Amino acid sequence: MTQATTPSAxxxxxxxxxxxxxxxxxxTATYLIAQxxxxxxxxxxxxxxxxxxxxxxxxxxxxxHLMFAAFVLGVPIFAFITEIVGVxxxxxxxxxxxxxxTKLLAMAYTLTAVLGCVLLVLFIVLYPKLTGYxxxxxxxxWLLYIVLIFGEVIVAYLYWYTWDLLQxxxxxxxxxxxxxxxxxxxxLLFVADIWVTFMMSPAGIDDANNLVSLWDAINNHTWMPxxxxxxxxxxxxxxxxxxxxxxxxxxxxxSDEEKARFDWMGYVGSFIAIAAFIPLPFAGYWLGxxxxxxxxxxxxxxxxxxxxxxxxxxxxxxxxxxLASNFYLWLGMGRIPGGERYNKFQIGMMIVLTVGxxxxxxxxxxxxxxxxxxxxxxxxxxxxGLFGVMAAKNTAVNLMILTTFFSFMLYRRxxxxxxxxxxxxxxxxxxxxxxxxxAVVVGYxxxxxxxxxxTRIGFSVYQVSAVLAAMAVFxxxxxxxxxxxxxxGAIRWGQIPARAQYALFFLAVSFTWLMGxxxxxxxxxxxxxxxxxxxxxxSANAYTMTHGHATIIVSVIVVIFFLLVSAVFAMATRYDSxxxxxxxxGGDGSSAADAASxxxxxxxxxxxxxxxxxxxxxxx
Amino acid sequence: xxxxSKTFLKVFAxxxxxxxxxxxxxQLVPQFEEHPPQKKVITPETPQEELVAAxxxxxxGKGGCLVCHKDQESGNERGPDLRQTAGKAxxxxxxxxxxxxxxxxxxxxxxxxxxxxxxxxxxxxxxxANFSMAEVKAxxxxxxxxxxxxxxxxxxxADVATGKQxxxxxxxxxxxxxxxxxxxxxxxxxxxxxxxPDLTKVxxxxxxxxxxxxxxxxxxWTTEGYQAGLMPPRPDMPEGDRQEIAAYLAGLAGKKYxxxxxxxxxxxxxxxxxxxxxxxxxxxxxxxxxxRAREKKEVA
Numbered sequence: 002m003t004q005a006t007t008p009s010a011x012x013x014x015x016x017x018x019x020x021x022x023x024x025x026x027x028x029t030a031t032y033l034i035a036q037x038x039x040x041x042x043x044x045x046x047x048x049x050x051x052x053x054x055x056x057x058x059x060x061x062x063x064x065x066h067l068m069f070a071a072f073v074l075g076v077p078i079f080a081f082i083t084e085i086v087g088v089x090x091x092x093x094x095x096x097x098x099x100x101x102x103t104k105l106l107a108m109a110y111t112l113t114a115v116l117g118c119v120l121l122v123l124f125i126v127l128y129p130k131l132t133g134y135x136x137x138x139x140x141x142x143w144l145l146y147i148v149l150i151f152g153e154v155i156v157a158y159l160y161w162y163t164w165d166l167l168q169x170x171x172x173x174x175x176x177x178x179x180x181x182x183x184x185x186x187x188x189l190l191f192v193a194d195i196w197v198t199f200m201m202s203p204a205g206i207d208d209a210n211n212l213v214s215l216w217d218a219i220n221n222h223t224w225m226p227x228x229x230x231x232x233x234x235x236x237x238x239x240x241x242x243x244x245x246x247x248x249x250x251x252x253x254x255x256s257d258e259e260k261a262r263f264d265w266m267g268y269v270g271s272f273i274a275i276a277a278f279i280p281l282p283f284a285g286y287w288l289g290x291x292x293x294x295x296x297x298x299x300x301x302x303x304x305x306x307x308x309x310x311x312x313x314x315x316x317x318x319x320x321x322x323x324l325a326s327n328f329y330l331w332l333g334m335g336r337i338p339g340g341e342r343y344n345k346f347q348i349g350m351m352i353v354l355t356v357g358x359x360x361x362x363x364x365x366x367x368x369x370x371x372x373x374x375x376x377x378x379x380x381x382x383x384x385x386g387l388f389g390v391m392a393a394k395n396t397a398v399n400l401m402i403l404t405t406f407f408s409f410m411l412y413r414r415x416x417x418x419x420x421x422x423x424x425x426x427x428x429x430x431x432x433x434x435x436x437x438x439x440a441v442v443v444g445y446x447x448x449x450x451x452x453x454x455x456t457r458i459g460f461s462v463y464q465v466s467a468v469l470a471a472m473a474v475f476x477x478x479x480x481x482x483x484x485x486x487x488x489x490g491a492i493r494w495g496q497i498p499a500r501a502q503y504a505l506f507f508l509a510v511s512f513t514w515l516m517g518x519x520x521x522x523x524x525x526x527x528x529x530x531x532x533x534x535x536x537x538x539x540s541a542n543a544y545t546m547t548h549g550h551a552t553i554i555v556s557v558i559v560v561i562f563f564l565l566v567s568a569v570f571a572m573a574t575r576y577d578s579x580x581x582x583x584x585x586x587g588g589d590g591s592s593a594a595d596a597a598s599x600x601x602x603x604x605x606x607x608x609x610x611x612x613x614x615x616x617x618x619x620x621x
Numbered sequence: 622x623x624x625x626s627k628t629f630l631k632v633f634a635x636x637x638x639x640x641x642x643x644x645x646x647x648q649l650v651p652q653f654e655e656h657p658p659q660k661k662v663i664t665p666e667t668p669q670e671e672l673v674a675a676x677x678x679x680x681x682g683k684g685g686c687l688v689c690h691k692d693q694e695s696g697n698e699r700g701p702d703l704r705q706t707a708g709k710a711x712x713x714x715x716x717x718x719x720x721x722x723x724x725x726x727x728x729x730x731x732x733x734x735x736x737x738x739x740x741x742x743x744x745x746x747x748x749x750a751n752f753s754m755a756e757v758k759a760x761x762x763x764x765x766x767x768x769x770x771x772x773x774x775x776x777x778x779a780d781v782a783t784g785k786q787x788x789x790x791x792x793x794x795x796x797x798x799x800x801x802x803x804x805x806x807x808x809x810x811x812x813x814x815x816x817x818p819d820l821t822k823v824x825x826x827x828x829x830x831x832x833x834x835x836x837x838x839x840x841x842w843t844t845e846g847y848q849a850g851l852m853p854p855r856p857d858m859p860e861g862d863r864q865e866i867a868a869y870l871a872g873l874a875g876k877k878y879x880x881x882x883x884x885x886x887x888x889x890x891x892x893x894x895x896x897x898x899x900x901x902x903x904x905x906x907x908x909x910x911x912x913r914a915r916e917k918k919e920v921a
Contacts, residue, residue: 011912018905151901297741301688310650510639529657534748545655552647
């Protein structure tokens with residue numbers, strides 16, 4: 002999908018129609034292939050794929066589809082926000098950045114659709130009976146899904162093809178398209194989540210599994226928590242992948258201008274990834290709580306049963322993500338004049354992150370020999386075992402979130418000195434807000450040891466609320482505090498070590514692997530049920546595999562994903578061309594009030610007052 | 622090799638190294654496979670030792686009880702220690718015998734909570750455990766044996782029936798017979814018309830595959846005492862749906878028949894899918910035509 006230099010309305014519609022034809026052909030082919038195979042193959046409830054495990058085949062394709070879907074649903078969210086920031090601040094670089102983000106989507110859409118079609122064929126052919134049941138149950142949602150797919154293709158392609166056409170006074174129409182892309186995408190996600198969450202926490206069916214209420218089946222216990230969890234995760238994942246793309250481009254950059262451009266893009270991508278990642282554990286708590294409310298047994302299996310060890314792996318991944326993101330920020334401070342003032346905080350933050358990481362990754366039960374267990378008095382270490390429970394882990398992760406947030410805020414303040422009269426008071430209140438949140442988190446963490454698990458899981462809400470409140474207070478003070486702040490100097494975009502780009506790759510790989518792992522846990526806790534407690538898996542693959550086996554499959558999926566995404570990057574780079582000079586913004590967001598409301602986002606994305614961008618512009 | 626290729630190789634090596642590290646850590650945690658619980662038939666004739674052993678297996682497997690309880694020194698303590706339950710059962714509720722209390726505690730755990738423990742145990746005769754009463758009694762037998770008490774529980778014939786349906790991919794035959802109007806003329810499970818023969822046990826006389834064929838072509842045979850030519854042929858009904866009905870009727874006759882479900886219900890969806898595709902394509906073509914005309918006008 003290439004874009005003409007000066008596209009007309011006809012060219013834009015023509016490009017969009019190509020997308021519609023593409024999806025029409027894919028859906029038709031999918032239907033015909035599924036029908037043909039179903040008719041030819043011998044009758045069975047389950048089939049294998051040429052001797053290959055049906056479960057593994059569906060797993061790999063489903064996860065790849067999900068990853069690309071996450072990318073194509075996540076990227077438009079922040080492309081749209083970046084475009085709005087561009088209109089509000091009247092800075093062209095935001096529009097160019099949003100365009101660069103959107104460019105990555107084109108190939109990814111096609112790959113997502115192809116993988117989705119393959120997945121559907123696999124479901125119908127390998128799990129005919131179950132697919133038949135679910136399709137019958139959710140028939141209206143399938144139709145809606147197909148309508149939404151067409152809608153999404155049309156608005157997404159129009160969004161891309163009309164980028165240059167709808168500039169200036171017509172920019173508002175382009176923003177409307179951006180909004181529609183996101184509304185359609187979110188609706189697609191919500192519909193797809195219906196099927197998967199019903200399998201986890203079925204509702205709306207009678208004892209014989211017949212449908213009683215379609216709405217109850219849709220609005221089951223885990224539907225909305227997973228919707229929100231995935232929505233946030235998609236943004237975080239999309240940001241991480243975009244940052245990785247920028248990192249590749251940075252490493253291949255031939256000029257200072259290119260380096261500056263992709264350094265900034267990498268920063269924005271990682272900012273989006275971390276900003277969406279910070280509230281993700283909170284959405285995770287909500288999901289966990291709903292799982293417990295649906296089935297205490299399922300919840301306990303997930304957190305304290307056979308899957309408990311995978312949370313140690315998750316802790317390692319998230320701990321790594323926190324460390325890498327802070328490492329990237331601290332390296333980034335090197336390109337901010339005045340950033341060195343905050344170096345003194347790095348050691349303290351490093352200690353909190355490392356201790357938090359260690360606590361979070363401490364297992365409750367320790368692998369030990371008989372003699373060692375006898376010496377410990379059981380499988381739980383008398384002292385370290387205290388750090389293996391959720392009470393300690395929740396405390397650790399909340400403190401790590403608070404620390405990372407603080408890191409971001411220092412980065413944001415890097416080259417600015419507040420000039421308002423109440424600056425000292427403001428800073429003291431900000432410090433108190435952080436300290437109060439830390440006290441609440443630690444306090445409830447300790448109290449958690451003395452209450453049952455069902456009460457304990459509720460405490461996480463108070464801990465999370467304290468952290469969120471502290472963040473809100475901090476930001477609410479920070480915006481007016483830095484208004485009219487004295488600037489020490491402009492950010493030297495492009496002047497960041499290459500190892501910072503590897504931190505971005507690490508973020509992308511870890512996010513992807515984490516998605517694969519969490520997807521396995523979510524699906525795996527159904528154990529030998531297709532639909533938990535209702536429809537049993539009677540295939541040869543109904544067992545829960547070893548963690549080692551599962552992690553190898555997750556790893557294979559991640560490697561395949563990165564190979565495919567490399568192809569997307571290569572295509573995007575192939576069609577790369579310098580942005581066309583064009584005006585940005587139609588005046589809709591140009592008022593002082595609008596500009597003020599965008600100031601935090603703009604400052605966070607571009608960093609102080611757009612001075613870094615000015616440098617890019619100047620070099621361009 | 623170009624700079625771009627070198628960068629790609631370096632980055633790819635970094636990706637593989639990071640992924641390998643995670644996969645390696647995955648090998649370091651304890652490794653075990655969990656298999657679905659074995660199906661075990663418990664009858665009134667099952668000897669007491671076997672009943673106790675079956676109870677232990679149910680408690681550890683299908684029931685998932687050890688997720689919260691423990692039946693030996695080490696284990697979970699979210700629920701009471703099961704080694705003491707039988708011994709204390711007689712004292713829990715005044716006037717209630719130990720055996721009756723244990724059964725109630727399994728079937729309706731929220732009726733009487735042991736002090737100090739939260740309301741969190743799922744009823745054992747509901748999903749996911751989905752025990753039959755015979756299985757509940759087997760668990761009670763195991764609990765009694767754990768406490769060293771005499772195993773008093775007895776399985777009755779009525780206890781053997783399984784609880785709710787919760788196995789295997791679902792057959793939609795019953796729903797389809799209602800949807801397609803079959804029960805307007807045929808009686809099934811005591812309900813329906815009498816124009817055609819009662820189909821509840823029809824599979825005792827005909828193979829399920831033949832039933833599926835008969836739906837498409839009623840001329841294949843006519844049951845004695847019923848008028849030929851009344852039943853409408855339904856070759857339009859998807860093969861999978863006909864097989865579903867045959868599978869349902871086979872189940873009523875105590876036979877297992879598990880066809881694929883073939884194209885169903887996707888064969889219904891072809892037309893709808895075609896309509897959606899056509900609508901969007903026509904709409905886009907109209908917009909394309911409008912845009913072309915507008916462009917020509919502007920050029921002119």
